[in-house]
Amino acid sequence: MTPIDPVEIFRVEAQELLEQIEQGLLDLSHTPGDKELVAAVFRALHTLKGSGAMFGFDALAGFTHHCETAFDRVRKGEVQATPDLVAAVLNAMDHMRSLAEGRPCDAHVGEALLAELERVVAAAGGSQTSSVRANDPAGAVPVGVGGADTDAAPRLKTWHVVFTLAEDVLVNGTRPLPMLDELRALGDCHIRALTDAVPPIEALTPTNCHLGWDVLLTTDRPLSAIEDVFMFVVDDMALEITEVKGDDAVDVQAPAETVSPLVASATQAAAQVAPDLDIAAAAANGDAKTARADASVRVPAQRLDELMDRVGELVIAQSRLKQIAAASQDMNLRSVAEEIEHLASELRDSMMSVRMVPVAQLFSRFRRLIHDLCRDTGKEIELITEGETTELDKTVIERLADPLIHLIRNSADHGLETPEERLAAGKPAAGRIILAARQAGAEVVITVKDDGRGVNRDRVRAKAEENGLLAPGAVISDPELLQMIFQPGFSTAAKITSLSGRGVGMDVVKRTIEGLRGSLELTSPAGEGSEVALRIPLTLAIIDGLLVRVGTGRYVIPLSAVEECLELTAEQDVRSTGRSVLTLRDQLVPFLRLRSMFNTKAPPDVYQKIVVVSTGGERVGLVVDQILGDHQTVIKPLSVFHAEVGAFSGATILGDGGVALILDVGHLTSEAAQHSPAPLRAAS
């Protein structure tokens, strides 16, 4: 167990906050008037600033403060959330991200961003100074509009500051005493505690802050300096600052003197309690924020992986036990083995569900991408997401991000037309990209669909011929032609843009998906847009498998692909020689003799079995010697030496310590589709 680095915790938190801000801003660009969204963004900015300062990210806190200030004006309705403003804040947010990640940042960049933000804010809602002045006559100046103060002459003024903090403020680590010290540092200060809200002793919660303060402050510093004292708590507190004119200050002075030491000691005592609070107390507090923290626990992914490894080993040990028990006459041993099998399988399932995360996490990232793509391409693009609640293994989700980015870029860049072209073609000006996820058996299907011009066959053909992927004039079917796009070194973009078309795209996408044991399919009716469907297995770590024997070798077929098992009758066996096709309920199903593919030397079993498997609509029968039964398969990778052997996607350890290879059903079906499977080289 490594000690947890507070800076790392902050980074994780900052990451989440930045995502919230980004999502909020993007939503806001669609519904500019939504007050709740504005408030949510403001809160996130505010929290980011607060924790940034707490963890010593001063540059971040300072920078965020200015953005927050600008955004506060939006919150107050003084400024409209124009697209320009949203864009400016988004840019500023990227800068915050760099700061949070501790990347070296040029201060000028930040300055430039702020200047831009200031300009946009001014354009959106009149100049800042004028609006501050407009509020002045009311007496109470809005809190949070720091920075530019109208006070020019440094002359002494007396301010009457009354503030009460939120009850749970101590729990969050805020200490009132330093605030009072800060106020004192500003000038001559008289502080009086407001004890009205302190409940009787039996109802008193010692960890809550029941006190308020009434402060009379005489200072030459501007109003903003006073406001800065409350910078981090201003959202959850009641604060009133008024300028005092004349003699009314004297009235407050006398009592203030006597009470203040008492207040100081009381707050000190309370503040000392705060750090000792544990999570339980915080949760009991009933605060919405802590309640959320209670409901979910943040765990480093690495620990989850370790746990998964242990579960995998347990499953292997369990199948060994099962084997021993099956051979034994001891009924007690058998029942225990059975119970352990149940437990191990339940443990495996819950472990799996722990690793599952909704694809919404992945999809939400693409909204920013679309936003930027709209700007860069000058096209109007609408992103529609469906099935965000579909869950996938965390590792799978992470590895899907890059391929999906590429597919979306491709759709935006090549697929969708410009608004003019679309209108001319009788389509709405805004192009659509639909990102959908759904579960189908043990697979999740993710589709990226656009309503653009579709794949230009002629260009694909020309390009394929040009790159030597296709003989000039060769006749190939339409699906085969479309498959050309996934060939290495293929790029249809007439000109290379920054978005896509570097010619490394689609084959990398294909490789990544296949690396996840998934498959992808491109369909594109001419002129009606295109659709790429990715089929991804739910998890990478453990699968249910069907254990079969071919000669002396044992192999695992992923159970999700198995449709049925039947016997290869002697009649079929004889009839099929030469064409390797069997009739299954009036449908012709090609089959592969694994014995001949694997060059098995051991004599065949008398009754050969066929395991019918399917992927992506294709069915194929695999002829095996024996079906051994189902097997919880912990997938282990094969080394680089065996990476080129396409027939196997991995290996697993069996109960007796032996190794079984896992058949790559997708590879075998495509092999069968070529009708004449070449035998693999001999194993020994």
Next chain:
Amino acid sequence: MTQTTLFDNGAVDVLTFDLDGEVFAIEATLVQEVVDKAPETAVPGAPAFVNAVINFRGRIIPLADLRLAFSLDARDTSLDSRIIVIAHEIEGETTLIGLRADKVYEVTTLNEAATEAPPRIGLRWRQDFIHCLAKRDEDIIVVPDLSAIFAARGQSTVGVVHPLHVPSTH
């Protein structure tokens, strides 16, 4: 394993073993374990050089046959047969690999002074597969260049893809 790293102080500890009557040596620090025998699982379609995998402490590792890289005869497994498990970097990843050996001798020290580069002529093996030859008593010990062998996937002849079984050249 390059010339500069193998002999740090003019000498290196090696594990010597037998392949079809020839004595080979590999750096002792690479060796993880010497395994008596393990149930092998053949990988159909894999190159003959790495035609099987074994379960080594819950990890599935490839079993490489250096005899193919040196065109030596594959012998039947005997009581003396061992599998030497080594950790070697392949394509940037440290990979555990099992090496078949007809017999394992000992850990001994090779002096750089007693070694020489493989001769250019008169060698029936791929020159780049051999790091150096060491003389000890009357024997010659072959120190193979594992990186080169693994990178070539054990192809004993340049540019020729081997059929099912590598024919003996002597």
